[in-house]
Amino acid sequence: xxxxxxxxxxxxxxxxxxNRKMVFWAFLGSExxxxxxxxxxxxxxxxxxLNGPYPHEVxxxxxxxxxxxxxxxxxxxxVLALAATQRDNIRSAKIWLAATAGLGCVFIGxxxxxxxxxxxHEGLTLQKNMFGASxxxxxxxxxxxxxxxxxWLTSLLIMAFRGKLSAKNSxxxxxxxxxxxxxxxxxxxxxxxxYLIQ
Amino acid sequence: MSDTAHPTTHGxxxxxxxxxxxxxGASEYLRIAAILTVITAVEVAVFYIPAMQQWLVPILxxxxxxxxxxxxxxxxxxxxxxxxxxxxxVLGLTIAGAIIISLMLLFDAMVRxxxxxxx
Numbered sequence: 001x002x003x004x005x006x007x008x009x010x011x012x013x014x015x016x017x018x019n020r021k022m023v024f025w026a027f028l029g030s031e032x033x034x035x036x037x038x039x040x041x042x043x044x045x046x047x048x049x050l051n052g053p054y055p056h057e058v059x060x061x062x063x064x065x066x067x068x069x070x071x072x073x074x075x076x077x078x079v080l081a082l083a084a085t086q087r088d089n090i091r092s093a094k095i096w097l098a099a100t101a102g103l104g105c106v107f108i109g110x111x112x113x114x115x116x117x118x119x120x121h122e123g124l125t126l127q128k129n130m131f132g133a134s135x136x137x138x139x140x141x142x143x144x145x146x147x148x149x150x151x152w153l154t155s156l157l158i159m160a161f162r163g164k165l166s167a168k169n170s171x172x173x174x175x176x177x178x179x180x181x182x183x184x185x186x187x188x189x190x191x192x193x194x195y196l197i198q
Numbered sequence: 199m200s201d202t203a204h205p206t207t208h209g210x211x212x213x214x215x216x217x218x219x220x221x222x223g224a225s226e227y228l229r230i231a232a233i234l235t236v237i238t239a240v241e242v243a244v245f246y247i248p249a250m251q252q253w254l255v256p257i258l259x260x261x262x263x264x265x266x267x268x269x270x271x272x273x274x275x276x277x278x279x280x281x282x283x284x285x286x287x288v289l290g291l292t293i294a295g296a297i298i299i300s301l302m303l304l305f306d307a308m309v310r311x312x313x314x315x316x317x
Contacts, residue, residue, distance in 0.1 A: 015282060016285075017280055017282055021283065022282070022283070022286070024256070025283045025286040025287055026286050026290075028286075028287055028290065029220075029286050029287050029289055029290020029291070029293075030290055031288070031290070032219070032290040032291045032294040033290055033293050033294045033297060035294065036293070036295065036297045036298050037294075037297055037301075038295025039298060040297060040298040040301040040302055043298070043302060044301060044302060044305045061242065061245060061246075065238065068233065068238050069238060072231065072234045072235065072238065072265075073231065073235075075231075075234075075269060075273050076227060076228070076230075076231040076273075078273070079227050079272075079273045080224060080227060083221070083223070083224060083227070086221075092216070098199045131277045133205075177273075177274075178274055181269055181270070181274045182274075184269055184273075185265075185266050185270060187270050188262050188265045188266050189266070189267070190264065191241075191259050192241070192259065192261075192262035195259050196245045196254075197239060197254065197255055197258055
């Protein structure tokens with residue numbers, strides 16, 4: 001489908017708002033509830049472990065601070081990718097999209113290192129105690145969301161390299177950006193509630 | 199990289215479009231990123247300063263709330279987009295907050311109940 005056809009085919013609701021954007025915001029609202037449930041489960045269970053390791057013994061603040069910084073910077077590169085696409089500057093958009101996906105990979109790499117370290121050095125697993133179970137489920141689901149985001153960004157990058165990305169279909173980048181920023185704000189909450197408030 | 203604000207390509211149709219504003223430029227995004235970085239550095243510093251432990255929870259909650267709002271308002275463009283998107287998101291966020299508070303109160307009450315009946 002050509003870019004112009006994409007614009008012509010876009011649907012608007014009776015409110016005059018784009019239906020794709022509207023449904024995506026509703027989806028993000030539902031994702032808030034999903035992560036709200038996981039965060040509350042963690043907060044309830046973290047102090048109910050009968051045996052260690054406990055949060056203050058294992059959580060690595062310098063590493064997760066770096067991850068927080070990386071994800072915040074990826075939000076910057078994502079919004080710059082959208083701005084470039086809207087200006088039809090596809091060359092810049094490619095760079096910023098690649099940077100965002102790259103920073104996402106760095107975040108995932110940090111999380112894989114953290115999980116591996118917990119399992120192999122600290123003996124913390126899903127089955128070990130309540131803290132381990134709720135911690136791995138919460139941060140694991142967040143990591144899975146980041147992974148989906150990286151795959152999504154990579155597909156946009158492929159679109160750009162094939163010449164299928166332009167200002168006319170910048171909504172594709174905008175919606176991917178909304179998802180990416182959502183993943184970032186979930187980490188803002190997790191970083192504070194899980195890592196800094198132990 | 200252009201530093202000027204630009205309207206969204208996919209603006210809303212009809213009368214509703216009057217409530218949508220142009221997105222900020224690159225310099226505004228960089229300024230927000232700098233603020234987010236400073237806030238994150240302050241959060242980590244507060245965590246390591248023993249004298250701040252008494253105020254750790256309220257300070258961290260306020261700082262993370264500021265970061266959350268900055269990302270949602272500027273990077274997700276809710277400050278500039280149609281208010282309906284804000285309401286959709288705030289609805290989900292409110293229900294999420296209610297879930298967190300009610301579950302914590304419920305489990306707290308359950309623990310107290312077991313403590314009373316086991317003693």
